[in-house]
Amino acid sequence: MSYITVKDVSRQFRRNGGEEFTALDHVNLTVEQGEFICLLGPSGCGKSTLLNILAGFEQASSGQASIDGKPVGKPNLKYVTIFQNYGLLPWRTVEKNVELGLEGKDIPTAKRQEIAMHYLKLVGLEKFAQSHPAELSGGMQQRVAIARALAVNPDILFMDEPFAALDALTRMKLQDEISAICREEKKTIIFVTHDIDEAVVLADRIAVMTPNPGRIKTIIPVDLHGKRDRTCHDFLHIRDKVFSAFALKQEDATEYYI
Amino acid sequence: MEKIKHIGGSLLVLAILWQSLALAGGWNEALFPSPWGTLKGLGELLSEGVLATDIGASLGRFFLGYVSAVVLAMALGLVLGWYRSLWNYINPLAQVLRPVSPVAWLPFIVLFFGIGEMPALVIIFIAAFFPVLLATVSAVQEMEPVYLKVARNFGIGQPEILGKIVFPAVFPRIATGLHLALGTAWVFLVAGEMAGAQSGLGFLIIDARNNLRADWLMAAILTIGVLGLLLDGGVRLLEGRIYRLWGLKKRSGVS
Numbered sequence: 001m002s003y004i005t006v007k008d009v010s011r012q013f014r015r016n017g018g019e020e021f022t023a024l025d026h027v028n029l030t031v032e033q034g035e036f037i038c039l040l041g042p043s044g045c046g047k048s049t050l051l052n053i054l055a056g057f058e059q060a061s062s063g064q065a066s067i068d069g070k071p072v073g074k075p076n077l078k079y080v081t082i083f084q085n086y087g088l089l090p091w092r093t094v095e096k097n098v099e100l101g102l103e104g105k106d107i108p109t110a111k112r113q114e115i116a117m118h119y120l121k122l123v124g125l126e127k128f129a130q131s132h133p134a135e136l137s138g139g140m141q142q143r144v145a146i147a148r149a150l151a152v153n154p155d156i157l158f159m160d161e162p163f164a165a166l167d168a169l170t171r172m173k174l175q176d177e178i179s180a181i182c183r184e185e186k187k188t189i190i191f192v193t194h195d196i197d198e199a200v201v202l203a204d205r206i207a208v209m210t211p212n213p214g215r216i217k218t219i220i221p222v223d224l225h226g227k228r229d230r231t232c233h234d235f236l237h238i239r240d241k242v243f244s245a246f247a248l249k250q251e252d253a254t255e256y257y258i
Numbered sequence: 259m260e261k262i263k264h265i266g267g268s269l270l271v272l273a274i275l276w277q278s279l280a281l282a283g284g285w286n287e288a289l290f291p292s293p294w295g296t297l298k299g300l301g302e303l304l305s306e307g308v309l310a311t312d313i314g315a316s317l318g319r320f321f322l323g324y325v326s327a328v329v330l331a332m333a334l335g336l337v338l339g340w341y342r343s344l345w346n347y348i349n350p351l352a353q354v355l356r357p358v359s360p361v362a363w364l365p366f367i368v369l370f371f372g373i374g375e376m377p378a379l380v381i382i383f384i385a386a387f388f389p390v391l392l393a394t395v396s397a398v399q400e401m402e403p404v405y406l407k408v409a410r411n412f413g414i415g416q417p418e419i420l421g422k423i424v425f426p427a428v429f430p431r432i433a434t435g436l437h438l439a440l441g442t443a444w445v446f447l448v449a450g451e452m453a454g455a456q457s458g459l460g461f462l463i464i465d466a467r468n469n470l471r472a473d474w475l476m477a478a479i480l481t482i483g484v485l486g487l488l489l490d491g492g493v494r495l496l497e498g499r500i501y502r503l504w505g506l507k508k509r510s511g512v513s
Contacts, residue, residue: 055411056410057407057410074410075407075410075411076411076413077411077412077413079411080411080412081407081411083404083407083408085402085404086404087404087405087407087408089405089408089423089426089427090503090504090505091426091427091429091503091504100408100412101412101413104412104413104414132503132505133505134502134503134504134505152412
């Protein structure tokens with residue numbers, strides 16, 4: 001039994017016109033503890049829907065997703081999601097944002113502050129503890145969100161295109177940081193992205209997804225032995241493999257036009 | 259500096275137009291005062307302490323009526339916005355009551371509360387209540403969904419979520435409603451104080467009229483305008499600060 005199991009999961013939406021739209025079509029996936037999985041695909045391929053089902057924000061129309069042997073229930077502190085638009089609370093200071101998840105637990109104030117400062121140091125923002133999110137750049141805000149997620153010591157991090165709103169250089173820097181932090185903290189990560197390079201840099205395995213209906217087309221293992229040099233030969237080789245996985249899809253599609 | 263120039267310029271234009279109107283009309287000073295006559299009247303009101311007393315009385319009533327309306331409307335709006343099915347029942351009622359001028363209720367207000375202090379308070383309350391209620395409800399209904407997800411993820415349940423997440427998350431939009439309500443309520447202050455209040459700027463207006471003191475009347479009108487401007491400026495400042503802190507762009511608009 002794998003740590004995370006997605007078995008035959010489908011998800012249909014009813015669009016405004018009343019027609020049915022299949023976001024996920026009989027998707028199967030297994031993830032081991034401590035693995036870093038990227039769900040990679042264009043918009044509409046159901047990658048965010050799959051993430052939301054695993055995180056407990058949405059329910060599958062059919063099939064079952066389970067974590068650690070139990071069917072996915074309500075969202076809780078063991079599985080924390082990081083969003084593209086950060087989801088920070090702008091009226092709270094950075095430190096109070098990081099403490100958010102600790103408030104429901106029975107932890108004294110001083111200990112809460114200590115934990116918050118520890119994770120702010122980890123993401124290099126201890127100097128900004130008393131700032132408000134609006135005073136920080138996008139990259140810094142996402143670091144606060146990561147610190148907030150790590151502060152509750154979750155087993156799994158779900159990341160929904162967390163770096164999509166950042167500029168290219170900031171994105172690469174954060175990719176390296178998150179990769180190092182998560183391997184250090186031994187978290188299981190499900191990471192949604194539409195950026196091929198990002199997936200190759202981060203993932204242990206890449207689930208390549210295609211739209212209409214949303215399916216996992218293939219799973220590509222990234223065997224880079226921990227070396228994540230964006231210019232090395234192995235990196236480019238895997239990048240090529242991902243490209244060809246998507247290019248096949250295009251060839252399929254052209255048949256319809258003949 | 260620019261601003262002072264603008265204000266000074268517009269005051270000058272006003273004084274010239276006003277003086278020419280007074281000269282061209284040739285009315286008795288008791289019917290239409292000149293700018294100078296009004297200034298003298300204002301001086302009189304100030305030196306006798308009448309104006310200060312009336313301003314104090316009006317502001318006291320205004321804040322009592324406004325603050326109680328705002329607190330109630332925000333609390334109610336938060337709950338009604340959150341429980342959408344409940345709002346579907348209340349919404350038609352609110353839409354019917356909202357366009358009715360608070361002054362229209364006056365006979366019933368007098369019937370229920372008598373004359374004197376209460377009518378002014380109640381009218382200010384009604385004037386401020388609906389803009390804040392509607393702003394709060396729509397702000398809650400259109401809240402950024404990511405806040406909800408964060409709350410669910412971090413184990414913040416109901417009803418805690420309303421105070422801890424929803425209210426602060428939508429507060430900038432409520433603040434815009436607060437700003438709007440302040441202006442509306444101030445407009446109705448005078449009407450409210452005309453129903454038997456024995457002090458306040460509305461009373462001063464009635465009193466000046468009854469005594470054929472058009473200079474006092476005009477001075478009272480100017481005072482109401484300037485105080486309204488100051489209140490508006492204060493709230494605008496606060497609103498801007500809230501928008502900055504929340505990292506939002508202030509809606510631009512002429513107001």
